Amino acid sequence: MTHVTLTINGEAHQAEVEPRLLLVHFIREVANLTGTHIGCDTTSCGACTVLINGTPAKSCTLLAVQVNGAEIQTVEGLEQNGQLHPIQQGFFEEHGLQCGFCTPGMMLVGKALLEQNPNPSEAEIRRAISGNLCRCTGYVNIVKAIDSAGKKMREPAATGAPTA
Amino acid sequence: MATDVGGYGRSVKRKEDPRFIRGKGNYVDDLKLPGMLYMDIVRSPYAHAKITSIDASKALALPGVLAVITGKDLDAYKLAWMPTLMSDTQMVLPIDRVVYQAQEVAAVIATERYIAADGVALVEVDYEPLPPVVDPYKALDPSSPLVRPDHADKNTNHIWHWESGDKARTDQLFNEAEVVVKEHMYLPRIHVSSIETCGCVASFDRVSGKLTVWMTTQAPHAIRTVFSLVTAASAVGQIPEHKIRIISPDIGGGFGGKVPVYPGYVIATAASVLTGHPVKWIEDRSENLQADSFARDYHMDVELAGKRDGTITALRVKTLADHGSADAAANPSKFPAGLFNVCTGSYAMEAAHVEVDGVYTNKPPGGVAYRCSFRVTEAVHAIERIVDRMAQELKVDPAALRMKNFIPPEKFPYKSPTGWEYDSGNYAGALKLAMEKIGYADLRREQAEKRARGELMGIGICTFTEIVGAGPSNTFDILGIKMFDSAEIRVHPTGSAIVRIGVQSQGQGHETTFAQIVAEELGLPVDNIVVEHGDTDTAPYGLGTYASRSTPTAGAATAMAARKIREKAKAIAAHLLEASPDDIEWGNYQFQVKGAPTRSKTMADVAFAAYTNHPQGMEAGLEAVDYYDPPNLTFPFGAYICIVDIDRGTGEVKIRRFLAVDDCGNIINPMIVEGQIHGGLTMGMAPALLEAITYDENGNIQQGTFMDYLLPTSMETPAWETDKTCTPSPHHPFGAKGVGESATVGAPPAIANAVVDALSHLGVTHLDIPITPWKVHKILEEHGLAEV
Numbered sequence: 001m002t003h004v005t006l007t008i009n010g011e012a013h014q015a016e017v018e019p020r021l022l023l024v025h026f027i028r029e030v031a032n033l034t035g036t037h038i039g040c041d042t043t044s045c046g047a048c049t050v051l052i053n054g055t056p057a058k059s060c061t062l063l064a065v066q067v068n069g070a071e072i073q074t075v076e077g078l079e080q081n082g083q084l085h086p087i088q089q090g091f092f093e094e095h096g097l098q099c100g101f102c103t104p105g106m107m108l109v110g111k112a113l114l115e116q117n118p119n120p121s122e123a124e125i126r127r128a129i130s131g132n133l134c135r136c137t138g139y140v141n142i143v144k145a146i147d148s149a150g151k152k153m154r155e156p157a158a159t160g161a162p163t164a
Numbered sequence: 165m166a167t168d169v170g171g172y173g174r175s176v177k178r179k180e181d182p183r184f185i186r187g188k189g190n191y192v193d194d195l196k197l198p199g200m201l202y203m204d205i206v207r208s209p210y211a212h213a214k215i216t217s218i219d220a221s222k223a224l225a226l227p228g229v230l231a232v233i234t235g236k237d238l239d240a241y242k243l244a245w246m247p248t249l250m251s252d253t254q255m256v257l258p259i260d261r262v263v264y265q266a267q268e269v270a271a272v273i274a275t276e277r278y279i280a281a282d283g284v285a286l287v288e289v290d291y292e293p294l295p296p297v298v299d300p301y302k303a304l305d306p307s308s309p310l311v312r313p314d315h316a317d318k319n320t321n322h323i324w325h326w327e328s329g330d331k332a333r334t335d336q337l338f339n340e341a342e343v344v345v346k347e348h349m350y351l352p353r354i355h356v357s358s359i360e361t362c363g364c365v366a367s368f369d370r371v372s373g374k375l376t377v378w379m380t381t382q383a384p385h386a387i388r389t390v391f392s393l394v395t396a397a398s399a400v401g402q403i404p405e406h407k408i409r410i411i412s413p414d415i416g417g418g419f420g421g422k423v424p425v426y427p428g429y430v431i432a433t434a435a436s437v438l439t440g441h442p443v444k445w446i447e448d449r450s451e452n453l454q455a456d457s458f459a460r461d462y463h464m465d466v467e468l469a470g471k472r473d474g475t476i477t478a479l480r481v482k483t484l485a486d487h488g489s490a491d492a493a494a495n496p497s498k499f500p501a502g503l504f505n506v507c508t509g510s511y512a513m514e515a516a517h518v519e520v521d522g523v524y525t526n527k528p529p530g531g532v533a534y535r536c537s538f539r540v541t542e543a544v545h546a547i548e549r550i551v552d553r554m555a556q557e558l559k560v561d562p563a564a565l566r567m568k569n570f571i572p573p574e575k576f577p578y579k580s581p582t583g584w585e586y587d588s589g590n591y592a593g594a595l596k597l598a599m600e601k602i603g604y605a606d607l608r609r610e611q612a613e614k615r616a617r618g619e620l621m622g623i624g625i626c627t628f629t630e631i632v633g634a635g636p637s638n639t640f641d642i643l644g645i646k647m648f649d650s651a652e653i654r655v656h657p658t659g660s661a662i663v664r665i666g667v668q669s670q671g672q673g674h675e676t677t678f679a680q681i682v683a684e685e686l687g688l689p690v691d692n693i694v695v696e697h698g699d700t701d702t703a704p705y706g707l708g709t710y711a712s713r714s715t716p717t718a719g720a721a722t723a724m725a726a727r728k729i730r731e732k733a734k735a736i737a738a739h740l741l742e743a744s745p746d747d748i749e750w751g752n753y754q755f756q757v758k759g760a761p762t763r764s765k766t767m768a769d770v771a772f773a774a775y776t777n778h779p780q781g782m783e784a785g786l787e788a789v790d791y792y793d794p795p796n797l798t799f800p801f802g803a804y805i806c807i808v809d810i811d812r813g814t815g816e817v818k819i820r821r822f823l824a825v826d827d828c829g830n831i832i833n834p835m836i837v838e839g840q841i842h843g844g845l846t847m848g849m850a851p852a853l854l855e856a857i858t859y860d861e862n863g864n865i866q867q868g869t870f871m872d873y874l875l876p877t878s879m880e881t882p883a884w885e886t887d888k889t890c891t892p893s894p895h896h897p898f899g900a901k902g903v904g905e906s907a908t909v910g911a912p913p914a915i916a917n918a919v920v921d922a923l924s925h926l927g928v929t930h931l932d933i934p935i936t937p938w939k940v941h942k943i944l945e946e947h948g949l950a951e952v
Contacts, residue, residue: 018278020278021278025277028193028194029196029277032196033187034187034191034193034194035186035187035188035189036187037191037193037359037360037416038193039359039360039361039416039449040359040449040869040870041448041449041450041869042449042869042870042871044869044870044871045359045449045870045875047359047360074187075185075186075187076186076187076188078185078186079186084185088185088186091181091185092177092178092181092182092185093177095177095178095835095836095838095839097181097184097185098417098671098672098673098839098840098843099358099359099360099414099415099416099417099670099671100180100181100183100184100185100189100414100416100671101189101191101358101359101360101416101417102359103184103185104187107185122883125878126878126879127878127879129878130877130878130879131877132878133359133870133875133877134359135356135357135358135359135417135419135843135846135847135875136417136671136839136843137839137842137843137846138842138843138844138845138846138881138884139842139846139877139878139881140842140881140883140884141839141842142878143878143883
């Protein structure tokens with residue numbers, strides 16, 4: 001067993017884990033954050049995407065021990081002080097999701113893109129999400145959602161947020 | 165001025181999204197119960213083999229492994245076999261023989277997920293390989309090995325023969341025809357591959373005797389009944405149906421793949437009953453791709469007869485259907501080939517004859533939909549490709565040939581030559597709009613110019629008719645259970661309501677659209693209405709969500725239940741307004757006195773009165789249930805036009821534009837309908853250009869992960885264009901038709917027709933899907949057109 005400390009959404013999670021424990025299982029079953037999903041086991045679908053030190057990574061093919069000490073962000077960390085992140089607002093407003101299973105990974109990739117490239121073209125958005133599969137939406141509204149989030153982030157005005 | 169309650173035709177934002185965008189969905193794998201055990205499955209490396217021994221001793225010696233379950237163990241409880249939806253049988257776990265690669269052979273129950281997987285690696289199974297049956301045509305050869313020797317009454321791999329239409333008249337029309345075209349078309353095996361795989365958590369409470377199963381299922385009520393019936397026939401003893409609770413929580417995509425009962429569900433449930441612990445089983449992607457139900461696998465010989473002037477007279481189709489090792493298709497029981505005989509499509513023709521033969525092979529069982537209504541995709545592919553082939557033969561424009569042969573609007577309701585009664589349609593209207601919007605004439609000119617320069621551009625049309633909303637109870641049932649659907653509405657005293665429905669969402673947005681139906685019918689704001697589904701302890705009995713049936717069946721039930729409530733509410737309103745019920749009318753989402761609309765009561769006023777001040781002699785409360793038995797199916801349709809450019813260097817087909825004009829009747833939520841069409845188009849493009857499951861001569865599957873089975877990404881998927889016409893269903897309570905699968909059905913032939921159109925001057929008349937760059941490049945090479 002190996003001692004692993006991960007900061008997930010600003011909160012430290014420590015555990016003695018087997019070296020073979022996948023990061024996605026640490027997140028889902030040790031930290032009990034089930035918003036990160038598993039879709040393929042081969043780094044193909046991106047449902048398990050999280051941000052590791054700000055960069056998108058597929059947590060189903062990383063070991064928790066490999067990222068010991070890292071800062072991880074999951075979908076649960078997007079909302080801050082009761083305020084949805086613009087990427088969440090974008091997905092809600094543009095109907096960027098249907099079954100919701102790929103959505104956490106898509107939003108994190110979208111957020112990382114917009115932080116690097118605040119005004120991406122449609123082609124750039126499509127390239128950014130090309131490692132994330134969605135079986136429901138046909139991507140059209142996901143592209144719109146990320147574009148809409150980009151607009152919001154460029155012009156940070158107060159926007160209405162959906163309530164639970 | 166009318167209040168906007170968020171009813172029909174409004175793009176209300178989805179009620180389910182706030183939890184999904186926060187990572188707070190409740191999918192099956194998110195569930196963790198105290199004392200929960202994990203199950204993992206040992207699977208066969210062979211497509212056909214005798215099991216000579218299973219040695220679980222090393223697995224059982226591993227700390228944390230509690231049990232290894234084999235077919236012999238289940239056989240002791242008479243649970244080694246289970247019925248399929250098509251009245252065939254299928255192994256839960258084999259006793260002595262495996263019949264497809266990746267078949268379940270044994271299950272390991274352990275305290276942790278990783279230990280269960282370790283246990284699987286330690287189970288030693290000895291196999292004696294047998295010759296596999298892979299090719300369905302060879303399967304019919306009497307010398308072929310038998311896939312199912314357990315069917316003692318049969319000495320063949322042939323399962324059933326089914327036919328429809330008028331053979332004699334069809335043959336006669338073919339003999340008299342001035343022109344006949346014919347193509348062999350293969351629609352390969354494909355897999356729905358919802359991003360969430362299948363799985364369950366089964367929890368049997370030994371004290372109460374209650375079994376609760378959280379399950380990735382599209383049809384929880386039917387599963388409950390089947391579980392009760394299966395336990396009754398087992399040595400476990402019947403678990404009465406009131407002690408079975410099936411919960412289908414948030415589902416990460418279904419598309420037909422989550423209709424069947426898979427062995428894993430049954431083994432996990434048996435394991436929970438036997439151990440008294442909750443047992444979780446979640447497939448990995450390879451298991452999902454290799455062993456779960458496939459779709460399609462239809463080998464079709466399609467012929468069309470007509471006159472030189474372009475009049476289509478008859479259609480003849482002969483089909484070999486590869487069902488794998490069991491007929492585990494998810495069709496209504498009386499329809500072994502689903503609704504395939506709707507294959508005369510949108511065209512008026514005198515006669516048709518359709519034959520399908522089902523065959524066993526050593527492949528996983530199935531025959532589920534891939535986002536379509538019971539084989540309608542196969543039907544539409546056959547007719548839409550062969551109509552294009554006829555246009556090519558007659559050297560006429562494929563749009564013009566279609567226009568000439570469409571069933572005209574005044575002929576509805578239209579009785580098809582295979583017995584369906586189409587409820588409504590305006591096919592020419594949809595095609596005309598599509599042609600105008602995309603600039604059809606200009607595109608044809610551009611194509612001619614490009615062709616002269618050696619560039620390859622194609623224009624493909626598909627004008628399909630769907631058949632959805634199963635279905636009328638006189639013909640539609642699943643294992644005897646009639647295919648009605650249901651809704652229950654309770655209006656609370658302060659003017660909010662709860663709606664429970666018999667169908668179950670896998671992303672379709674039912675929590676929003678069903679609330680909109682009630683909002684419209686009762687005049688209550690959509691925000692005040694909550695929709696629940698997927699829990700058999702609370703929802704009324706229904707047959708589930710597939711085949712685009714939710715809106716045609718449970719949607720209708722919801723409107724009918726609301727109208728029952730409105731009828732009672734009217735009497736209460738009359739009482740409050742001190743008027744006769746005959747003098748009360750419903751308008752502007754309120755009850756008002758005829759001729760004096762200022763004298764009015766809202767539904768909220770009435771709801772409060774229903775609990776505080778209802779008329780003497782009237783029952784208190786405001787609620788209703790409706791079980792809706794549709795009088796007919798609904799027939800949405802569309803006109804799709806696809807423009808492709810072919811890369812002469814790589815053979816790649818690039819979709820430049822794709823316009824989908826859909827007609828699904830009246831629309832509840834345009835935003836959600838458009839989203840369904842986008843998704844359907846993408847799942848239509850997938851088998852047209854990318855996806856197929858193939859086997860080598862030993863029955864080894866060649867696409868076992870997403871590295872080999874290619875789902876469309878954002879890079880290949882074009883920016884879909886959509887438009888609509890509206891021809892309401894005349895028999896549905898609010899004129900809706902169902903739309904979730906139209907685009908999956910309509911897109912593949914539009915794309916295939918576009919590619920064949922691009923290559924037609926080279927003499928190409930047909931290409932089987934998926935149309936891969938390799939296939940196209942080979943043709944380019946043959947004609948010296950490949951660029952190097």
